[in-house]
Amino acid sequence: xxxxxxxxxxxxxxxxxxxxxxxxxxxxxxxxxxxxxxxxxxxxxxxxxxxxxxxxxxxxxxxxxxxxxxxxxxxxxxxxxxxxxxxxxxxxxxxxxxxxxxxxxxxxxxxxxxxxxxxxxxxxxxxxxxxxxxxxxxxxxxxxxxxxxxxxxxxxxxxxxxxxxxxxxxxxxxxxxxxxxxxxxxxxxxxxxxxxxxxxxxxxxxxxxxxxxxxxxxxxxxxxxxxxxxxxxxxxxxxxxxxxxxxxxxxxxxxxxxxxxxxxxxxxxxxxxxxxxxxxxxxxxxxxxxxxxxxxxxxxxxxxxxxxxxx
Numbered sequence: 001x002x003x004x005x006x007x008x009x010x011x012x013x014x015x016x017x018x019x020x021x022x023x024x025x026x027x028x029x030x031x032x033x034x035x036x037x038x039x040x041x042x043x044x045x046x047x048x049x050x051x052x053x054x055x056x057x058x059x060x061x062x063x064x065x066x067x068x069x070x071x072x073x074x075x076x077x078x079x080x081x082x083x084x085x086x087x088x089x090x091x092x093x094x095x096x097x098x099x100x101x102x103x104x105x106x107x108x109x110x111x112x113x114x115x116x117x118x119x120x121x122x123x124x125x126x127x128x129x130x131x132x133x134x135x136x137x138x139x140x141x142x143x144x145x146x147x148x149x150x151x152x153x154x155x156x157x158x159x160x161x162x163x164x165x166x167x168x169x170x171x172x173x174x175x176x177x178x179x180x181x182x183x184x185x186x187x188x189x190x191x192x193x194x195x196x197x198x199x200x201x202x203x204x205x206x207x208x209x210x211x212x213x214x215x216x217x218x219x220x221x222x223x224x225x226x227x228x229x230x231x232x233x234x235x236x237x238x239x240x241x242x243x244x245x246x247x248x249x250x251x252x253x254x255x256x257x258x259x260x261x262x263x264x265x266x267x268x269x270x271x272x273x274x275x276x277x278x279x280x281x282x283x284x285x286x287x288x289x290x291x292x293x294x295x296x297x298x299x300x301x302x303x304x305x306x307x308x309x310x311x
Contacts, residue, residue: 008035009299010238013286014098017306018234020044024095027228028052029082029221032104034063040098041071051089053080055128055212059106081128083220085228093230099221102240103127103208105298115208117183117200123176125208135207139176144168154243155206163189163203179204205241215243222251226277231311234281240301245285252307256280281306 008014014036020026020043028037031052041050050071054060057079067075080088082099107127108116114124114135123136142150144164151160166189167176176182183200190199209215225235239245255278259271285303293300 007296008033008039009100009296009302010286010288010292010304011036011039013304014236014238015039015043017281017286017304018096018098018236020048020096023047025092026050027085027089027092027094027097027225028100029085029097029225030054030100030104031060031063031077032056032100033059033106034067036098036100037063037067037075038070040096041067041075045071045074048074050075051092051094052077053082053085053088055079055081056104056107057129059104079128081217081221083217083224085221086224089228092228094225094228094233095230096234096236097225097229098236098238099218100238101214101218101244108298114179115204117179117198117204120178120180123179123182125204125211127212133211135211136175136177138207138210139167139182140171150206150210151203153206154209154241155202156242157190157202157206159190209241209243215247218244218247219251222248226255226309229309231309233309234306235278235309236304236306239285239303239305245303245305248305249285252278252280252305256307275310277310279308279310281308 020040022044024044025048026040026044028040028050029052031037031054037050037052041048044050052075054063060077060079064077067077078088103115107113111119111121114121123134123139125135144167147167148160148164151157151163157163163186167185170185176185183198186200186203187198192199229235237248239248256276258273258276260274261271282305285305288299288302
């Protein structure tokens, strides 16, 4: 717990770009172990505040206890999805906001949660364990075509159709119920052939994204956060998946334009002028240093983008 709590990804870069100061109010939509939240509270001391949420009730409880002991009422945390920010913290205006996406280290390390196949556990993968849809449901109930799309678009697996059909045939004989069972089956159909990465890694990632509807919630959160930011406030988003990064990049570019487009096709003749809503502060995403990757290999795919709301 402590190691993760004090070792958030891209911490220095995030703080440098968010520029937290005394008295500022921040939103952390993915509190997790509290590393970023703790740093923001320290930088905004003595009068700054932080409002935060996390889908994982177990993780949030432990983090809330630690932050409360250290920062008291300056920190207000609620269980919930960051896409519900307008309901969780209605009426609050933020000087800055942070979304650190993906799955936390603690969730990966707690084998019983089913995010990893390093040990054997039920096929769960729910960040919010009160929801009904689990990884077991996705693997056993989704039609083969839907599974193939998930594996291809969320996991980048070229053999997605062949694997999905194989899973469909296998589950007619026995239901997939555990992480080891699924990972072993995937490896039997997609042999490693000398590759360092286990063939089940991207499949598990794709299933997790679907179980938690991660892309859908990201779209919602970005749309809802902008009206809650004060003029000049900054929004930082750390992604770990190319699909997430594209969503964030496209969102920033769209709101940074000095025009709006009606419809899906950008036809210059039909553009309507408007003042840009955002300023892009990171033309290219900020990536972790070699030293950080060495200390925390899970940070290697992290990408940070930061935007500033127009004044």
